[in-house]
Amino acid sequence: MIIRNETADDIPAIRRVICAAFDQSAEADLVDSLRDCGAIAFSLVAQDQTGIVGHVLYSRFQVPQHCLALAPVSVAPQCQNTGIGSKLIREGLARARQENWQAVFVLGEPDYYQRFGFSARMADKFDTPYPKPYFMALELVPDALKQCSGEIIYAEPFLALEEN
Numbered sequence: 013m014i015i016r017n018e019t020a021d022d023i024p025a026i027r028r029v030i031c032a033a034f035d036q037s038a039e040a041d042l043v044d045s046l047r048d049c050g051a052i053a054f055s056l057v058a059q060d061q062t063g064i065v066g067h068v069l070y071s072r073f074q075v076p077q078h079c080l081a082l083a084p085v086s087v088a089p090q091c092q093n094t095g096i097g098s099k100l101i102r103e104g105l106a107r108a109r110q111e112n113w114q115a116v117f118v119l120g121e122p123d124y125y126q127r128f129g130f131s132a133r134m135a136d137k138f139d140t141p142y143p144k145p146y147f148m149a150l151e152l153v154p155d156a157l158k159q160c161s162g163e164i165i166y167a168e169p170f171l172a173l174e175e176n
């Protein structure tokens with residue numbers, strides 16, 4: 013299995029994986045909208061001999077500009093719990109470090125994301141409409157978030173999603 017950047021040819025397969033993972037199309041529509049508005053920092057796919065079996069998206073915030081949002085992460089149902097989601101997330105975090113992004117935020121299950129170093133405590137001082145234990149942050153650079161607090165503004169397509 014390899015992890016690589018998405019290409020234009022992958023877009024239909026990425027949609028299929030996301031829709032299958034979430035059993036609905038809202039997250040796939042979100043990814044398409046983020047791509048269309050240029051908010052994607054990077055989009056990685058997991059590919060095995062059968063094709064694309066996983067996807068992860070890291071997108072820019074409007075505020076703070078030096079941080080990334082991790083969402084969504086999707087693994088084809090028949091391939092879940094085999095390490096693909098973890099590999100996608102870890103490769104994405106390594107890539108973010110290489111590109112000098114300072115921190116990553118995620119909204120999700122603490123039990124899953126804590127294993128990558130995300131912590132609700134780290135995100136606590138930021139204002140979000142999301143319930144606290146599920147909104148987490150990971151510093152890629154030590155103390156990157158120390159001087160930072162207040163408002164977090166996701167890219168526009170996330171805001172549109174909340175309104176629906």
Ligand SMILES: CC(C)(COP(=O)(O)OP(=O)(O)OC[C@H]1O[C@@H](n2cnc3c(N)ncnc32)[C@H](O)[C@@H]1OP(=O)(O)O)[C@@H](O)C(=O)NCCC(=O)NCCS
Nearest residue numbers: 033034084085086087092093094095096097098121123124
């Ligand atoms: C969540 C998801 C990305 C995880 O990827 P994966 O490849 O299946 O998981 P991994 O093999 O990397 O990790 C497996 C571990 O994660 C745990 N896990 C999987 N989904 C979980 C969830 N929703 N909540 C908490 N833990 C979860 C498993 O119990 C397992 O734990 P263990 O290592 O202690 O045994 C994948 O299951 C998926 O696409 N789910 C549907 C879409 C979704 O909910 N995405 C996340 C929100 S953005």
